[in-house]
Amino acid sequence: MENALQHIKETTLDFLRSRFKQIHGFDDANREMLQLSGINDFFLTEQDFQLFLELLEPRPKVADTTMRREYGDFQTPPNLSKTVCDFLLSYGISPKVLIEPTFGKGSFILSAIETFPMLEEIHGVEIYEPYCWHTKFAVLELFIEKPNLNRPSIFLYRNDVFKFDFHKLVEITRKQEMLVLGNPPWVTSSELSALNSTNIPTKSNFKSHNGLDAITGKGNFDIGEYIILMMLNAFADHTGSLAMLVKNSVIKNVLQDLPNTTYPISNLVALRFDAKVHFNASVDASLFRCSFGSRSTNGGSASGGKAGQDQLTCKVATLVSPQSIESEFGWVGNKFVSDITAYQETQFYDGSSPFVWRQGVKHDCSRILELELIDRKLMNGFNEFVDIENDLVFPLVKSSDIQNSLIVTPRKFVIITQKKVGEETTFIAQRFPRLNRYLSDNLRFFSERKSSIYNGKSPYAIFGIGEYSFKPFKVAISGFYKKPFFSLVPPYNNKPTMLDDTCYFLGFDNQTQVAFVLLILNSEPVQKLLRSLTFLNAKRPYTKDILMRIDIHKVAEHLGFDRVRDKGLADKLPESILQSLTREKWVEFLASCENVSQTKSQYSLFKQPSSISAGIVS
Ligand SMILES: C[S@@+](CC[C@H](N)C(=O)[O-])C[C@H]1O[C@@H](n2cnc3c(N)ncnc32)[C@H](O)[C@@H]1O
The missing domain is CATH 3.40.50.150 (Vaccinia Virus protein VP39)
Structure with missing residues (x-):
């Protein structure tokens, strides 16, 4: 109450002093306040009222600096x-x-x-x-x-x-x-749990996410x-x-x-x-x-979908010009999109990717596991030179490196301790004694990793690792950037380049396949499709779910070899790669897309229908 009265004007206080000079009883005080303000039970207790009378006496102001x-x-x-x-x-x-x-x-x-x-x-x-x-x-x-x-x-x-x-x-x-x-x-709920706050609804997993989704952040709200x-x-x-x-x-x-x-x-x-x-x-x-x-239904409006279906869309404008509608987002049939008008031009390509997008490697121990090459020696995040066997050290590309069509030289390297998630790491001690000493000397940095995904796992466990990580040729995008730009990531010194967990990638065995995919992904139809699907204010606008919606095969067939090969972007690739992009290779590439699509659809026959969630963006 003291703080509240600090914000009241002196003239109002004078008015209250004069009105309450004669009022000493609690019920009379509440009657007076109801008449003045319309507020029922203004004072909840007799003590509240007595405190109010005390505070009406003139006093110096104090600053309100509470952080909440x-x-x-x-x-x-x-x-x-x-x-x-x-x-x-x-x-x-x-x-x-x-x-x-x-x-x-x-x-x-x-x-x-x-x-x-x-x-x-x-x-x-x-x-x-x-x-x-x-x-x-x-x-x-x-x-x-x-x-x-x-x-x-x-x-x-x-x-x-x-x-x-x-x-x-x-x-x-x-x-x-x-x-x-x-x-x-x-x-958000995750900020609250970081603050150990109890200011959270008891049904905190109200979206019913399963355990892993809850841990990896999908359960955050x-x-x-x-x-x-x-x-x-x-x-x-x-x-x-x-x-x-x-x-x-x-x-x-x-x-x-x-x-x-x-x-x-x-x-x-x-x-x-x-x-x-x-x-x-x-x-x-x-x-x-x-x-x-009422829930409005669709009568063949801008949002598409069958007439009579629920119209689950939201118009966008500004508070200063509420009448000038700039765009509309929401559900078009069973697809969730960020710009309905733009989507109408590109929805033909919104389907299912023949290739599986993957997120890069997650380790939460960058100062120990990420290294730079300085004077031909490896240096860690504490600026210490590291003397280890080279076998488990791989080139590394991070979001900030994805700016050119081709990434020739990696800026960093990463120690990859496992070939797949859950693998034992005891082999390191047997085969790589210097690396083992380096890791065990720094064990506490691994033990201090906060995420619960590391609980009960081997001490140097990493995530986002599998057979796919070791594919030699990759095409990658940063999940964080606003513009959907894709880079070709080739091997370096005969070792596959790894991506970090801020990136998503597709892995291939040969260079022609990866180059065709790169050109398709950087083509205008895909860029437009992504613009109509993504919400750029999201922390991570590009996610695996969004990328899996790009039907690379359909775009390829629609663009055709000449347009893919002649695109301005193709010129940014070196001649050695461009020469390998022949018409014969294109036919092979289309066939490979078809094969993967067929295998996927046969596989999906044995799976439960995934219902509307197929269109949901995370
Ligand atoms: C963003 S502020 C907005 C306050 C006010 N609605 C306004 O427009 O200025 C959010 C308010 O929610 C209150 N608040 C936070 N958690 C609450 C809870 N569990 N129950 C009731 N109020 C809460 C805070 O004290 C704060 O005053």
Whole structure:
């Protein structure tokens, strides 16, 4: 309460001092506050009221410097919450009941009171007591300054949103136009577990990922997404809408999971705003808005799909120009895409890759396992020269190296301790004594690896390794970069080059095959397809799931030998490779694609149908 009163103007405090000079009883105080502010049970206890009287005495201000990372605390500046409410009003939204699931310092509650003249009831939840006081006094101040404003009945619950029973509000809201409004916490479940925080829903694996997916990050979710789903669960079949400020990745995830739900929502829109300006946060974020009560169906609109099917798409514009729709993303039939219009031109190539994409090697011990060649000697990440046998040292390419069509010389080397995942590493001691001494001298760096995938494995275990890692010719892409650029990675000094785990690659036995694949992947149709599938604000826009959707065989047949061979890109490969790209080799290449495709489809006959998940991007 002390902090909240620091934010109240001196004129408001003077007003309160004069009103409360004669009020000494707790019930009278709450009656007075209800009359002034519309807030029910303003003081929860007699002590609260006595503290309030004490704090009304003049005192010096103290700075509020609390860091609240685990609460995803980014309070909405009043100008932004007002812009959002004005936009909603202009859109014809004028609720009678408002729900703010994590109201913080009350920015949205205050703006809603000022904007929506029909408001009769407000229900807000917030876990942090100082913010509850802050909001109460800010609402009180608003009505003292503007006594003629419409005064709804306000219920502010100090509670944990994950424990609060929103269903108890369902009856109040069912027959009235309602609005769920706010800005839920900006924090992910994995950030919370790194902070050992308990501010997490008990059903934390709510997407039901299996153990490995949960460990490797697919089970990670944003608290904002969880709260949106809680709201849809409770209120989507009401009359009204939802409008929340969230990261773009949250909106994408909500859309992606919609086919697995029956929430009756429609008119989905994401209106971008500058999170750096408003929250000093370097993240892409938008106002996510949708209407409750019905699920729109497809009538042959831009989003494609059969007429009568659910239309699960979201339009994209900006909060400053909400009418100028820039693009639309979501589901086209059973495929999830980032740009529906661009996708219509390239969907022919969206299928299944004849070759299996792989992620590079993961070891989480780069200072020991990654080496550089300095004066013909190997040096590790601690700038120590390393004297080891060369047998298990392989050339290494990382994301930052993937910039040219051909990577001739590797910048780094990596010690590969296993040929496949789970292999014993005892052979190192028997065959490579100097390497064994180097690894055992640095054993503690392996033991300190945080990821639980290393638990119970041999001490020098690595992941993302298999027969495929030792294929001599590779074509690789960085998962992190915005532009989908592919490089040819040949062997170096007769050793296959490894990729690190920020990269994805296809491995081949011969140079012509890899060169054809490289030219196809860097061709315009594939680049366009990838642009229509990927969400560039994702940390890793290119994933194995996305890359597996490129039907290299179809693109090859459609482009034909002359266009592949004559592309401007082909000129960037050395003459020695270009000369080997003959028409005969092309025919062989097409046949090899077909063979792999046939083997795959015969194999898939014995597998369970993979349903809609085939189109899901991770
Ligand atoms: C991103 S801030 C936004 C606050 C407010 N909605 C606004 O727009 O300014 C998120 C708020 O969620 C609150 N919060 C975090 N975890 C919570 C929980 N488990 N239950 C209720 N509120 C929570 C934080 O204290 C913080 O005030």
